[in-house]
Amino acid sequence: MKSRLAVADSVLTRRLAGLVESGLLEKKAYDDGGRARQEYVLTPKGADALPVLNAVVMWAEKHLPAPSDQAHMYVIHSGCGQRTSSADTCTGCGERLTAANTSWHSLTRTDAPVQLATAA
Ligand SMILES: [Zn+2]
Known part of the structure; x- marks a missing residue:
């Protein structure tokens, strides 16, 4: 971290x-x-904040200029590996997003998506 x-x-x-x-x-x-x-x-309170945080990431990606082409942030459902455009459900496969199956990815940070939390 x-x-x-x-x-x-x-x-x-x-x-x-x-x-x-x-x-x-x-x-x-x-x-x-x-x-x-x-x-x-x-x-549980922190886990329930995930859809709110995902929505902020998506809102910022849509409305704020990125400092470079590599600086975009994406919400990835690690279950299917698809980028999602919904804050609480994967738009690729329909599965509910949780901290254990969701990653945020920006090429400025790493080549691979970073898991938000490990599965319990
Ligand atoms: Zn999915």
Whole structure:
């Protein structure tokens, strides 16, 4: 997450704390081969925000100029691999979009779509 966002540790920590405080993420302990670690996972409140966030991405893609041809952002349904033009349902196959099956993709960031969350 830190390398994708290219932000300082303190900035990332502050942003994650804000998302936890807002109830969109929660910290959960897990065992990393003997080391106790913590991960951030979506809460039901955070998961329910996905259609809103997808709609903002689609609105921005439609109405705001991209700084370059590579800077476009697409919402991808990883189940079928198609770009969707609906915020809550894949327009390629009709499946409901969830954080576990949805990626946002911009060529300025990576060659491949980045999964929003891992399946539980
Ligand atoms: Zn699909």
